Amino acid sequence: MAKNGTPKGAAAPAAMNGNNKRKRDEKPVQKTNKKEKIVEEEEMDDEEEESEEESDNDNDDEDDEEEEEGANGTEAKSDAAKEDIEIDFSANDAVAIAAGGKQINYDFSSLDLSEPTKKGIADIGFTKMTEVQARTIPPSLAGRDVLGAAKTGSGKTIAFLIPAIELLYKLxxxxxxxxxxxxxxxxxxxxxxxxxxxxxxxxxHNQTFGIVIGGANRKAEADKLAKGVNLLVATPGRLLDHLQIFKGFVYKNLKALVIDEADRILECGFEDEMKQIIKLLPKESRQSMLFSATQTTKVTDLARISLKAGPLYINVDEKKETATADGLEQGYVVCESDKRFLLLFTFLKRNLKKKVIVFFSSCNSVKYHAELLNYIDIPVLDLHGRQKQQKRTTTFFEFINAPTGILLCTDVAARGLDIPAVDWIIQFDPPDDPRDYIHRVGRTARAGTKGKSLLFLLPSELGFLRYLKHAKVPLNEYQFPTAKISN
Structure with a gap:
């Protein structure tokens, strides 16, 4: 766990063979970035973002019909109220409000926190706050609703956990x-x-806490909820199940709602579930916080129905020239399809003492490459959405706790997860969208650290570089001499 308040996390895998489909503009792009050779021991030891196009859909039951906006059956806000809560993701005035017009203090000791929370933070080793923490925690402690936008790896987990825990303590x-x-x-x-x-x-603290997620034992979760869970972490589908079915779930005293990675929740197809959840939850005297790495119309709509009018908007990355972390060294290599696996094999063989994440576009591809690499004595772990939950959890924590290792995964691991000390992110299959690229590489160079990433491209996929450039993602072309590739 980093001392700047960014918690540990993990990633998930998925892969496919060198011939799997690609949806890229085939028009080549003029190469303007300098070429760099990567041949000896310091070759590309970067870890790759966990990326997976499958939605981690954990709802075991059929979705109910989409419900109206509002909570507890109340009518939707008036048009005037809706106007008040319109979100302008390009505005930066709220950042000044967050700073209160004063110099920001980044010391955790400057916060007015309870002794139990201070002791917990001290045990973890946190001393300095990240920017998103320093700008989010004070107004959240004061009860403000917050709409936060920050790059992955910014430390927002602590930014919403501390105010939530303090609220439970004070009440x-x-x-x-x-x-x-x-x-x-x-x-x-x-x-x-x-x-x-x-x-x-x-x-x-004396407050209780629990978790409800798809794939876990529903009855065991219900038994825990019946005993009283003060702080509950949940995935949307399973949470809606318990809200609708389990009468022993006491949530009438809800005081805070946090929606993390809102854009990812909606991308996974949980829009209807979120509307139903928000309608079911108490709204009066409830503080809400919503965090999203990217701006979409659906995120704006979700913010409108979940936050009070006039939420505090915090964007710590607005003035950044690049969409990725400053400590991230990014490159791509152009390789014909019949050489792609050999290049991957050569790279992994030379980086066995590094911590590497390799992203694939499908669960089948992850499974195929994991079996093949393990068979030829390249030990790898694999993580994808078709695995049973126990297997996913075991793999997840095994890779987190390992000082070195290789994880093959789909995009299930590409969002939010914080895996310590990842050296390289390899994207064997490019994603369908530059935003997914950004989330994948966000598994490395987190919270001020350094990392490397490498994107595999077919000659026909060079057009994807134009989209990355438009998304403020700087890449250099790497060369991997043919003579250095294993046969």
Whole structure:
């Protein structure tokens, strides 16, 4: 765990063979970036973002019909109220508000926190806040609704956990009071990561905490909820199940709702579930926080129905010239399809002492390449959406705790997860969208550290570089001499 308040996390895998489909503009792009040779021991040891186009859909039941905006059956806001909560993602005035017009203090010791929270933070080793934490925590402690935009790896998990935990502490929540805070996450792995960080921060508190996710035992979750879970981490589908079906779930005293990775939640197809969840949850006297790495119309709509009018908008990356982390060294290599696997094999063989994540476009591809690489004595772990939850969880934490290793995965691991000390991110299959590229490479160079990434491209896929350039993603072309590629 980094000392700047960014918690540990994990990634998920998926892969396919060198002939899998690509949806790229085939028109080549003029190469303007300098070429760099990568041949000896310092070749490309970068880790790759966990990327997976499958939605981590954890709802075991059929979706109910989409419901109206609002909460607890109340009518949707008036047109005037809607106007008040319109979100302008390009505005930066809220950042000044977040700073209060004063110089920001980045020391955790400057926050007015309870002793149990201070002790938990001290045990984790946090001393300095990241920018998103320094700008989010003080107004959140004061009760403001927050709409946050920040690059992956910015430390926003702590940014919303500390205010939520402090709220429970000040209200003296006990198990009999039921659930006071709900944190919604797009994937099971990210939910597990948030749950782990919450457990650390709550170490000296008396408040209870729990998690409900798809793939887990529903009855065991219901039994835990019946005993009273003050802080609940959940994925959308399973949360809606419990809200609709389990009468022993006490949430009438809900005081805070956190929606993390809102854009990813919507990309996974949970728009209807989120509308139903927000309608079911109490709205009066509820503080809400919504975080999203990217701007979409659907995210704006979700913010409108979940946040109070006039939320505080915080964007710490607005003035950045690039969409990726400053410490990230990014490159691409052009390779014919019949050489792609040999290039991957050569790279991994030379980086066995590094921590590497390799992204593939499908679960079948992850499985295929994992079996092949393990067979030829390149030990790898694999993570994808078709695995049973226990297998995914075991693999997830095994890779997190390993000092070195190779993880093959789909995009299930590309969002939000914080895997310590990843050296290289390899994208064997390019994603369908530059935003997915950004989320993949966000698994490395987190919270001020350094990392490397490498994108594999077919000659016909060079057109994708234009989209990356438009998205403010700088890449250099790497050359891997044919003589250095293993046969």
């Amino acid at each position: 003296k929540f006990k198990p009999r009071n039921g659930t006071g805070v709900i944190i919604i996450s797009p994937t099971r792995e990210l939910a597990l990561q948030i749950f782990g960080v919450a457990k650390d921060v709550l170490k000296y």
